[in-house]
Amino acid sequence: MELNVTIEKGSAVPIYAQLSEQIRLLIRRGALSPGESMPTVRSLAVELGINVNTVARVYRDLQRESLLRLERGVGTFVAEGGESRAVEEGDFRSIAAKASELIDLGQGAGLRIGELTQLVETLWKENVNADR
Amino acid sequence: MELNVTIEKGSAVPIYAQLSEQIRLLIRRGALSPGESMPTVRSLAVELGINVNTVARVYRDLQRESLLRLERGVGTFVAEGGESRAVEEGDFRSIAAKASELIDLGQGAGLRIGELTQLVETLWKENVNADR
Amino acid sequence: MELNVTIEKGSAVPIYAQLSEQIRLLIRRGALSPGESMPTVRSLAVELGINVNTVARVYRDLQRESLLRLERGVGTFVAEGGESRAVEEGDFRSIAAKASELIDLGQGAGLRIGELTQLVETLWKENVNADR
Amino acid sequence: MELNVTIEKGSAVPIYAQLSEQIRLLIRRGALSPGESMPTVRSLAVELGINVNTVARVYRDLQRESLLRLERGVGTFVAEGGESRAVEEGDFRSIAAKASELIDLGQGAGLRIGELTQLVETLWKENVNADR
DNA sequence: GTGGTCTAGACCACG
DNA sequence: GTGGTCTAGACCACT
Incomplete structure (x- = not known):
């Protein structure tokens, strides 16, 4: 446990x-x-x-x-x-796979984890605002 | 400014x-x-x-x-x-593109922003540990 | 039973x-x-x-x-x-009737049950203190 | 304050x-x-x-x-x-007045405060269930 | 032995 | 000086 x-x-x-x-x-x-x-x-x-x-x-x-x-x-x-309720397993796998690709790119470019999550957050917010 | x-x-x-x-x-x-x-x-x-x-x-x-x-x-x-020093512009563009794809998937599956960044952090750490 | x-x-x-x-x-x-x-x-x-x-x-x-x-x-x-010993049946009926009226008013004004009982408690205490 | x-x-x-x-x-x-x-x-x-x-x-x-x-x-x-947002002042006054009447009745019949609020709660729940 | 509440006291983030 | 977090430890309600 x-x-x-x-x-x-x-x-x-x-x-x-x-x-x-x-x-x-x-x-x-x-x-x-x-x-x-x-x-x-x-x-x-x-x-x-x-x-x-x-x-x-x-x-x-x-x-x-x-x-x-x-x-x-x-x-x-x-x-x-x-x-x-959990996200569909298949959905989750593709999300995780995409996240791994992002991490590889980020690490390749020398980003730190905080910079990467900050980027995701910033783009998320722009996305949400764009929907309005 | x-x-x-x-x-x-x-x-x-x-x-x-x-x-x-x-x-x-x-x-x-x-x-x-x-x-x-x-x-x-x-x-x-x-x-x-x-x-x-x-x-x-x-x-x-x-x-x-x-x-x-x-x-x-x-x-x-x-x-x-x-x-x-900034990340190469081309590199940054592909990272941002990948992040956008991730965000679309996450939003599609009903994740909240906190859950998505948490996932990125968790996978990042696993990645780092696997490298050791 | x-x-x-x-x-x-x-x-x-x-x-x-x-x-x-x-x-x-x-x-x-x-x-x-x-x-x-x-x-x-x-x-x-x-x-x-x-x-x-x-x-x-x-x-x-x-x-x-x-x-x-x-x-x-x-x-x-x-x-x-x-x-x-029970309260007189007639007494109880009028108390219950009054309580029902109170509940109707409270629900009409959008109060939650906790707010209503809190009000009763507060007024009760003021009443008791006033008697002293 | x-x-x-x-x-x-x-x-x-x-x-x-x-x-x-x-x-x-x-x-x-x-x-x-x-x-x-x-x-x-x-x-x-x-x-x-x-x-x-x-x-x-x-x-x-x-x-x-x-x-x-x-x-x-x-x-x-x-x-x-x-x-x-507060309840309308007039509404609140009538609620408080009704509650005071209830308290007077309850005290007259020898109820304790806990019994009175319990009664209000019970009737409230019956009211809510009856609405369904 | 589980979770829940409360206390006392330390240190931090912010203005 | 404000609210926020965290700790350590006590006691309670419940199974």
């Missing part, structure tokens, strides 16, 4: 945001399936070397988005509802 | 980090050329609706990375040195 | 408090009469989808308040004593 | 829920107007005798509901947006 999640402690992005976003992605890509049980707040905190409350906050936040379901005294589970 | 930069005030990412990363990208993509003058700290702060100190801090940080050059009483300029 | 009780699992109010308060009200409004038998701990737990221990705790608490009477090996009954 | 808020520390309802609900009501009833500044997290914590983090959590929760607007380094304000 180890979660494939990595936390950068020095990052400007708060720990809870890093964790939250990564769990969300694991659910969307189908690596975590509806009904599946999540690690306990305590075990995940130990595994990641962060505080229990920080994990609890993330679980609570994701519950409010209907991605997780918390049961007191029982555990935490991936929600069955609509929000937690 | 308006900088094509957008700040999200409510974001978990601190304003200074958003600004710093975006200026860095503008330089790397060649939208800001070596020797070109940057907006004054004050005007950029007003334009973006953020605090003067925040802009000043970013300029200072970028100077330390040799991306900007601060001349007291004159202004701030994009540095001529190595760090501020 | 189904009890007209509803539990909200996700609520900030603990399950035992929700259940306790609702049983108390059923007794006060005369829906449960002195001497009447209560559902078994187990059956009520199943009916409500909550833990047996939680129901048992509520029954124990209500016994301490002399609202219920637990007879080992026999069952649980609404107590005959003073605490469990 | 004292907020007319009361916290019951021993209550089964968590402190953050009590505070959150009361602030929400103050906004809905127009006692707090859009744009108005809220007490600082620290001052409110001191005033209520609770922890700073608890207040901060409430402010954060209410920000997510678009009822408050938090500005780092500046302060907290009632949001201008739609969610924070």
Whole structure:
């Protein structure tokens, strides 16, 4: 039940945001399936070397988005509802493949990861604005 | 001399980090050329609706990375040195094109921007680790 | 012997408090009469989808308040004593009618249930303080 | 800038829920107007005798509901947006009047506050279900 | 032993 | 001095 999640402690992005976003992605890509049980707040905190409350906050936040379901005294589970539905596996594979190509190009040109994600974010916003 | 930069005030990412990363990208993509003058700290702060100190801090940080050059009483300029060299224009175009394709796929599959950049980050790290 | 009780699992109010308060009200409004038998701990737990221990705790608490009477090996009954005396039926009807009017007004104005009960609580407290 | 808020520390309802609900009501009833500044997290914590983090959590929760607007380094304000719009003053007055009548009846019949709010909640739910 | 709440106190980002 | 994050640790509600 180890979660494939990595936390950068020095990052400007708060720990809870890093964790939250990564769990969300694991659910969307189908690596975590509806009904599946999540690690306990305590075990995940130990595994990641962060505080229990920080994990609890993330679980609570994701519950409010209907991605997780918390049961007191029982555990935490991936929600069955609509929000937690995964992207189609085929769709996800082509997205991941495209992302890998982008990463290869970026690394080839000597970009850093932050520059690459910043580029994606900037283009995303232009795209959204252009749609208006 | 308006900088094509957008700040999200409510974001978990601190304003200074958003600004710093975006200026860095503008330089790397060649939208800001070596020797070109940057907006004054004050005007950029007003334009973006953020605090003067925040802009000043970013300029200072970028100077330390040799991306900007601060001349007291004159202004701030994009540095001529190595760090501020832009990616080849052709390279950048193919990277941007690839990123656009990725964004289209992601939007088509209903991903949010955070999920997409998270995916890029995750794959980047796997890539780096695989190289070791 | 189904009890007209509803539990909200996700609520900030603990399950035992929700259940306790609702049983108390059923007794006060005369829906449960002195001497009447209560559902078994187990059956009520199943009916409500909550833990047996939680129901048992509520029954124990209500016994301490002399609202219920637990007879080992026999069952649980609404107590005959003073605490469990119901409000006069006519009184209760006018209270319920007034409450319904309040609810209609509240819903008409777009209030949520929590806001309405909060208002009742606030005014209640002001009333009590004013009496002093 | 004292907020007319009361916290019951021993209550089964968590402190953050009590505070959150009361602030929400103050906004809905127009006692707090859009744009108005809220007490600082620290001052409110001191005033209520609770922890700073608890207040901060409430402010954060209410920000997510678009009822408050938090500005780092500046302060907290009632949001201008739609969610924070107050109920019409006349409407609110009739609701409060009706609630007072209900309270008088309830107190006359010897009900406790918890029983009264429980009744309101029960009838509310029946009303909602009946609408379906 | 699970998640939930609360406290106390430190340090950071921002103005 | 403002809000934000994080930690460490206590106690509670529930299974």
